[in-house]
Amino acid sequence: MINIHRLTSHLHDLSTIGKTKEGGVNRFSYTNEERLASEQVKQYMVAAGLTVEYDAVGNLIGSLEGEDDLPVVLLGSHIDTVPNGGKYDGSLGVLTAIEVIHSLNEKDIRLKHPLKVIAFKDEEGTRFGFGMIGSRAVAGTLTNDDLKRVDQQGISIEQAMEQYGFDRDQFQSAKIENVKCYLEVHIEQGKVLENHDASVGNVTGIAGPVWFQFTLTGLSEHAGATPMNQRQDALVGASLIIAEAEKIAKEFPTAVATVGKLSVKPNGVNVIPGEVTWTMDIRDIDKDTRDEVEQRIRQFADKIAIERRLDLKVSELQRVEPVRCDENIQEVICDSIKEIGEPVVSLPSGAGHDGMQFKDRFPIGMIFVRSKDGISHNPKEFSSEQDIEKAANVLYRSILKLDVK
Numbered sequence: 001m002i003n004i005h006r007l008t009s010h011l012h013d014l015s016t017i018g019k020t021k022e023g024g025v026n027r028f029s030y031t032n033e034e035r036l037a038s039e040q041v042k043q044y045m046v047a048a049g050l051t052v053e054y055d056a057v058g059n060l061i062g063s064l065e066g067e068d069d070l071p072v073v074l075l076g077s078h079i080d081t082v083p084n085g086g087k088y089d090g091s092l093g094v095l096t097a098i099e100v101i102h103s104l105n106e107k108d109i110r111l112k113h114p115l116k117v118i119a120f121k122d123e124e125g126t127r128f129g130f131g132m133i134g135s136r137a138v139a140g141t142l143t144n145d146d147l148k149r150v151d152q153q154g155i156s157i158e159q160a161m162e163q164y165g166f167d168r169d170q171f172q173s174a175k176i177e178n179v180k181c182y183l184e185v186h187i188e189q190g191k192v193l194e195n196h197d198a199s200v201g202n203v204t205g206i207a208g209p210v211w212f213q214f215t216l217t218g219l220s221e222h223a224g225a226t227p228m229n230q231r232q233d234a235l236v237g238a239s240l241i242i243a244e245a246e247k248i249a250k251e252f253p254t255a256v257a258t259v260g261k262l263s264v265k266p267n268g269v270n271v272i273p274g275e276v277t278w279t280m281d282i283r284d285i286d287k288d289t290r291d292e293v294e295q296r297i298r299q300f301a302d303k304i305a306i307e308r309r310l311d312l313k314v315s316e317l318q319r320v321e322p323v324r325c326d327e328n329i330q331e332v333i334c335d336s337i338k339e340i341g342e343p344v345v346s347l348p349s350g351a352g353h354d355g356m357q358f359k360d361r362f363p364i365g366m367i368f369v370r371s372k373d374g375i376s377h378n379p380k381e382f383s384s385e386q387d388i389e390k391a392a393n394v395l396y397r398s399i400l401k402l403d404v405k
């Protein structure tokens, strides 16, 4: 069992670093706030009995020895935030992992497998518009080109790394080999657990987003002088496609399709819309399901364009592959949830997490903690002490169960 008072006091103290006047947190990568936070977390790691170092890109890593030759178990999350973010997103995962190790050491429980707790560099991507820098480096997929991305002041990732004393030329040395698995505790950032009245959840996978931009072009004509059957109204076409996208996504239990941005030209009260541009974000934890949702929406869009004599252009903005959590680890997490007397709820993660970077490298598992009202990336973000304690104990039990040769 873990020490919840120590965990919540660490969580509170860490949230004062980079605190905003609205009660949120600003901690962006390679800044003083983030450095102060890392140094604070380093103290917690040392107190927990971990040997601490920074790798070449600035990941903070606390290591625990195990028996020789066994692959390493990775635990972690991130301590950077979005602008005016909450105090739980990321920090909770890092501090929970440290607390579990601290508790194991206090009880003199020695693990067979070596273990590392990692506070990954820049998960959110706030500063450079490019996230998961640290986990990419650990996975070995960070590239020289990635390091040339710049922030709003024109400072590149590699310059920022150098400014903070990290060795840009050695970034490939951050790759970690011979890994048994990766486990992360994170707040849910949605309302599924709340709706199930559950404190914690087992994550089945991390949905990968595919983003498109649709442009439908018709004819801008006089709203009064053009009869209904002679129109090429781009907005009506777009509306039909958007409504159908909702219908298609609803046929699958975990798929989501969202239009978050739309612009109408010329955007006049008495003008038929001649051009409409909108984005579409489609996600699922299963790639085949996501591909099917995508294909059906695009086929429907083609059909509408032909029927309504509209010109359709679709361009892809990004495509991130979904990741499934390992079946064996999921079973271990579900058993641990049962053992502490909680209902077992399994759910996909709609948001991205560092674990995505480890796809095809080693198995991952995630434990979610209930978020109040599903609010996240906001000073109002909240998870209760009781729920956090349960999640930490699920992690504690899961680590012990997975510590077999």
Ligand SMILES: [Zn+2]
Residues within 6 Å of the ligand: 078, 089, 090, 123, 186
């Ligand atoms: Zn996060």
